[in-house]
Every structure is written in structure tokens, then in C-alpha cells.
Amino acid sequence: MKKQLNVSAREQNDHIAAENRRRFSEGGLFVSNIIGSPGCGKTAILEYTARHFREAFAVLVGDVKTALDSDRIIRSGQVDAFAIETGGGCHLSAQMIRDHLKKLRSNSPGFLFIENVGNLVCPSSFDLGEHIKVAVLSIPEGDEKVRKYPSLFLRAGAVLINKVDLLGIMDYDIERVRADCLAHNPEVRIFEISAKTGQGFEDWFAFLRTRRRETFP
Amino acid sequence: MKKQLNVSAREQNDHIAAENRRRFSEGGLFVSNIIGSPGCGKTAILEYTARHFREAFAVLVGDVKTALDSDRIIRSGQVDAFAIETGGGCHLSAQMIRDHLKKLRSNSPGFLFIENVGNLVCPSSFDLGEHIKVAVLSIPEGDEKVRKYPSLFLRAGAVLINKVDLLGIMDYDIERVRADCLAHNPEVRIFEISAKTGQGFEDWFAFLRTRRRETFP
Numbered sequence: 001m002k003k004q005l006n007v008s009a010r011e012q013n014d015h016i017a018a019e020n021r022r023r024f025s026e027g028g029l030f031v032s033n034i035i036g037s038p039g040c041g042k043t044a045i046l047e048y049t050a051r052h053f054r055e056a057f058a059v060l061v062g063d064v065k066t067a068l069d070s071d072r073i074i075r076s077g078q079v080d081a082f083a084i085e086t087g088g089g090c091h092l093s094a095q096m097i098r099d100h101l102k103k104l105r106s107n108s109p110g111f112l113f114i115e116n117v118g119n120l121v122c123p124s125s126f127d128l129g130e131h132i133k134v135a136v137l138s139i140p141e142g143d144e145k146v147r148k149y150p151s152l153f154l155r156a157g158a159v160l161i162n163k164v165d166l167l168g169i170m171d172y173d174i175e176r177v178r179a180d181c182l183a184h185n186p187e188v189r190i191f192e193i194s195a196k197t198g199q200g201f202e203d204w205f206a207f208l209r210t211r212r213r214e215t216f217p
Numbered sequence: 218m219k220k221q222l223n224v225s226a227r228e229q230n231d232h233i234a235a236e237n238r239r240r241f242s243e244g245g246l247f248v249s250n251i252i253g254s255p256g257c258g259k260t261a262i263l264e265y266t267a268r269h270f271r272e273a274f275a276v277l278v279g280d281v282k283t284a285l286d287s288d289r290i291i292r293s294g295q296v297d298a299f300a301i302e303t304g305g306g307c308h309l310s311a312q313m314i315r316d317h318l319k320k321l322r323s324n325s326p327g328f329l330f331i332e333n334v335g336n337l338v339c340p341s342s343f344d345l346g347e348h349i350k351v352a353v354l355s356i357p358e359g360d361e362k363v364r365k366y367p368s369l370f371l372r373a374g375a376v377l378i379n380k381v382d383l384l385g386i387m388d389y390d391i392e393r394v395r396a397d398c399l400a401h402n403p404e405v406r407i408f409e410i411s412a413k414t415g416q417g418f419e420d421w422f423a424f425l426r427t428r429r430r431e432t433f434p
Contacts, residue, residue, distance in 0.1 A: 037254045037256060037358075038337050038358055038362055038365070038366065039254060039355070039357060039358025039359050039362065040256075064367070064368070065364065065366070065367050066361075066364050066365050068361055068364065068365065069365075090307065090336070090338035090339050117338065118254070118337065118365070119307070119336055119338055119339075120335065120336070121305075121307035121336055121339070122307050122336075122339065138357070140256060140355070140357035140383075141254075141255055141256025141357075142256050144283075144285055145255055147282065147283050147285065148255070148280050148281060148282055148283050148285060148335070149255065149282070149335075150281070150282050151281070151305060163357070169386070
């Protein structure tokens with residue numbers, strides 16, 4: 001019978017996350033924790049990034065089961081991508097990240113992208129040691145997700161609105177989504193992108209470079 | 218400091234779920250627990266149902282925040298729909314259902330649809346007392362979701378593949394999805410539907426009527 005005290009589990013996670021963040025900073029590694037629904041395009045965004053981002057980076061990919069996503073990213077370019085199977089767990093934990101850090105090459109890259117489990121709720125509450133939480137939305141999901149799942153949008157430093165190539169085909173009030181994001185966090189940066197066409201990625205990449213320079217002056 | 222023993226919380230949920238199921242059966246109420254990602258179309262399916270299902274039914278709608286979805290369903294037809302805000306919780310619990318059962322009209326309907334929180338992971342593990350778990354997939358999410366989120370598909374008695382009107386526009390191997398569903402549960406019934414065009418709903422409604430007759434002979 002597994003018994004667990006929730007408070008101490010959360011405290012332990014925060015403690016390990018702080019250690020992770022210290023290690024990231026020592027290595028000059030700027031870390032993004034990418035969170036969104038199943039099917040919003042997190043992996044497709046990282047595939048596009050693997051082909052077009054001209055910086056050294058690595059990827060850790062959380063999934064309940066399978067290594068399908070990390071395999072997709074590896075096939076897209078010269079990038080180290082590693083799967084973390086949570087075995088039923090609905091989010092990544094700081095401990096899971098720590099366990100996989102040793103897999104990253106010793107000549108450490110400048111950026112680490114962590115693709116969290118596809119889930120708009122649970123991952124937002126667990127600090128992994130990242131420098132920024134990145135929320136991913138997509139046009140087919142509908143335009144009311146920010147209102148319905150507020151906890152992620154209170155914490156996200158950037159929002160990627162993906163699949164904007166479908167804006168002509170589907171009803172989606174993107175100005176409403178922008179306003180909802182800003183209502184939760186006036187400092188948030190919002191990027192309208194398409195992992196299919198590449199729209200918006202140059203701005204997103206420039207933002208990442210700037211944030212890294214600001215984090216490690 | 219909130220401390221909680223997970224085992225007893227789960228046992229308590231199962232206990233209340235069994236009570237709910239007993240109450241449902243006494244009232245001849247056939248209960249579906251509808252589970253899928255944010256934006257897969259759970260609410261749109263219930264809107265279509267409100268307009269076209271010729272049986273008396275009620276709806277309970279779980280959301281992390283807002284009553285947007287129950288409002289949409291109420292606007293669609295003569296149906297009792299009630300919001301359950303989980304206040305951050307990533308799934309409905311049997312207790313939340315019990316707390317809201319008194320809202321259902323005394324002249325009890327034959328069907329109750331429970332729309333769970335948009336989440337492919339956590340809701341699948343919590344029995345609400347339903348007769349059937351219904352998994353909702355959608356074309357824009359991509360065709361690998363059954364492999365990546367197995368726990369729901371081990372337990373679902375029916376799968377609705379929604380937004381099939383987009384099959385021409387997006388890459389989606391529907392035969393692969395069917396095979397993956399059947400690999401998890403050979404007894405599962407799969408319906409290809411579109412809440413936009415109405416495709417497939419007559420078969421789905423007929424299945425519900427049959428399952429209710431079998432459950433309450």
C-alpha cells in the first residue's frame with residue numbers, strides 16, 4: 001500500500017527543481033517547459049525547431065507511454081532528444097528531469113526544451129527548474145481554453161498559438177485569446193505560429209535568444 | 218497543512234461511485250462518462266445531442282473553471298445542464314457527481330451525460346459510478362493518441378472519433394486508430410462522427426438506446 005504525504009512530495013519537487021535550476025544556470029542552459037493539450041502541436045513545433053533553429057539545443061520529451069515523439073524530433077535534425085515515460089503519470093516532475101540530465105552531452109548546448117505530458121491542467125503546477133513556462137494553444141481546440149484552464153496562463157511567460165494556417169477554415173477569435181492571455185499575465189509574450197508553414201518562428205527564435213542573453217548576461 | 222492518504226482517498230471515491238451507480242440504476246438512468254482532450258469536441262457533441270437525441274437526458278459538465286460549456290449546451294435545446302467547477306482539479310470525482318445529483322429533475326430522464334474535465338490522463342482513473350466510459354478523439358489531434366495515452370482506452374467502452382469532416386484536410390490514419398483502440402479493448406465500439414455535420418450520430422444514439430435497454434431489461 002503506497003502512502004504519500006502530498007505536502008512533502010510537493011516540497012521535495014520544489015527542492016529538486018531549485019537544484020536543477022542551479023545546474024542549468026551553471027551550464028548556461030536556458031530551459032523552456034512546454035505545456036499544452038494532446039495534439040496541440042508541441043512535437044511538431046520541436047520538429048520545426050530541430051530543422052531551423054541555428055543554436056545548439058537538446059530536448060527531453062515526457063509522455064505517459066511510448067517514445068514516438070522523441071523519435072520524431074531526432075528524425076528531424078541533428079539534435080539530442082530523449083524520451084521520459086511517466087508510466088501513467090499526468091505530468092513531469094523535477095526528479096524525472098534530474099534523472100535524465102546526465103544523458104545530455106557534456107559539451108552542453110545553450111537551450112533545453114522540455115516537452116511536458118499532453119495535459120493543460122497538471123503540468124502547470126510542477127516546477128521542473130525551467131526558466132520559462134511556454135503554453136501552446138492551437139486553432140482547432142477552440143478559443144476559450146485560456147478562460148477554462150487559467151492556472152497555466154497565470155504562470156506562462158510565453159504563449160504559442162499554433163496551427164494559425166487553419167484560421168481561415170475554423171472559427172477562432174484570436175484577439176479574444178490574446179486579451180484573455182494578457183488578463184492573466186500582462187507580461188506574457190504571445191506568438192502566432194504554424195509548425196506547418198513556419199509562420200512566426202523567426203520571432204519566437206529571436207525571443208528565445210534574447211531571453212537567454214538576459215538570463216546569462 | 219493539508220495531509221492526505223492517497224489510498225483512502227481513492228477507496229473513498231470508489232465507495233461513493235458504487236453508491237452513485239446504485240442510485241442511477243434505481244432511477245433507470247444510463248450514465249456516460251465522456252473523456253477527452255481540451256478542444257476535442259465534447260461540448261459540441263453534447264450540443265448536437267441536445268438538438269437531435271429524442272430521449273430525455275441531463276448533462277453534468279466538469280471544468281477547471283467557468284460554466285461556458287454548460288451554458289452552450291443549455292442554449293442548444295431543452296435540456297438540464299449543470300456546471301461543476303473543480304477549482305483547479307484535473308478530473309471529476311464521485312463526490313462531485315453526488316453533490317450535483319439533487320439538481321436533476323425529479324421526473325428523472327433516461328440518460329445522463331457527464332462531460333469530464335478536458336484531460337486524456339487523470340479522469341480515466343476515477344470511477345464516477347457511470348455505466349460506460351466514452352473516449353473522444355478528434356482528427357486535428359493526430360492519430361497516435363491511443364498509443365500515447367493507453368489508460369483511457371483500456372477502460373473505454375466506446376470511442377467517438379470526432380471532426381471526421383476534416384479527414385480530407387489533415388493527415389490522419391483512421392484505420393490505425395481503430396486498430397489501436399481494438400488492441401487495447403477488443404470489445405470497444407468505435408463511431409466516426411462529426412458534431413458539425415451530424416455524421417455518425419444516428420448510429421451512436423442507437424448504441425446508447427441499446428446499451429440502456431441491456432442495462433435495465
